[in-house]
Each structure stands twice: as C-alpha cells, then as structure tokens.
Amino acid sequence: MVDVSGHFAMALLFAAPAWFLWGRRASLAFGAFTLVTAMLPDSDLLLRHVIPGVHHHGVTHTILFVTVFSVVAGALAAYLLTSHFEASRWVRSDDIGEKAVFAFATVGFLTGGMSHLFADLLSAPDIAPPLKPLWPVYAKPIIVDVIYYDSPIWNFGLLGVALAAHYALYRHERYPLETAYMIRES
Secondary structure, three states: OOOHHHHHHHHHHHHHHHHHOOOHHHHHHHHHHHHHHOOHHHHHHHHOOOOOOOOOOOHHHOHHHHHHHHHHHHHHHHHHHHHHHHHOOOOOOOOOOHHHHHHHHHHHHHHHHHHHHHHHHHHHHHOOOOEOOOOOOOOOOEOOOOOOOOOHHHHHHHHHHHHHHHHHHHHOOOOOOOOOOOOOOO
C-alpha cells in the first residue's frame, strides 16, 4: 500500500477520464469527490475496532465490497441529493436528474475505491498482508509489489504527475463527449 498521498495520486489518475465526459466544473468536482472516496477501502482500519473479525486488507479491499458500496451509495445520493443539486446556485445546470447524480456518485465511489485497490496491489506486501481483491471468486492473494510503501519518489512523484495531468486537461480547450450522463453547464 502506498501512503495517503500515493492513494490520492492514483485516485486523481483514475479520475482523469472525467475531463472527456464533462465540462470543467463537473470534472473538477468529480476529481475532488474521487479524492474523498479514495480511502474507502481503508474503512477497515476503523471497522476492526467495532466489528470482530474485520482486519486490514480484508473484505473492504475487494472489488465486490467497493462495487456494492458504490452502487448503494450512488442510489442514496441520487435519492437524497438530486433536488438539492437542482436548487443549488453552485451547480450551473437546471437539468440534473437522478440518473446523472446516480452515475456521478457511483462512478466516483468506484473510481476512488478501485484506485485504492490498484495502488495497494502495487505495494502491499512490504508492511501489510497481501490483498485478495477478487474474493470470493478467487480467494488467493494477488501480489504485484513494485512500489515501496514510504517511497517519497513514488508517492509525491505520482501526485505531481497526477496534478500536472489534471492541470493540462483543465487548460485544454475542447468539448466533452455527448453522453446520457452529461452534466451540462449553463
């Protein structure tokens, strides 16, 4: 597992394709949301003190957990937040529907969670147990181990690359692709 800055960097890299789907404001919001969700799998560090049997790199570090959590959280966000976003002066759109909020939230949680799993696969065995991301389908650990946990070159270097990529995408003048899940800026 990389440190927190490495997880944030990987989340930003995974979020970069948003620039091809949405305009600047929505893409910036998606990148920020993905940063917030990047540490979702590490919720086991808190849960292990409350729920017996939960351990680090356990069930919360699986594709199944990240996917189920993302879909449930996306559905809740669509139900609870759509009317708020439609009424907000911060959102420059008057046609944000539940489908767009569901897609934005679900993909944001998936992007943050999956980027975390990927980063941990690249570095986990150094100081933590290896991941079993395909559990329950494939219960054996998967180890790639190419990054040392405390390497400032990897963690901050990757963060610098991710920030530079987002800055370049922000500065690039282009129109987003037409999709059913577009958030049109007014």
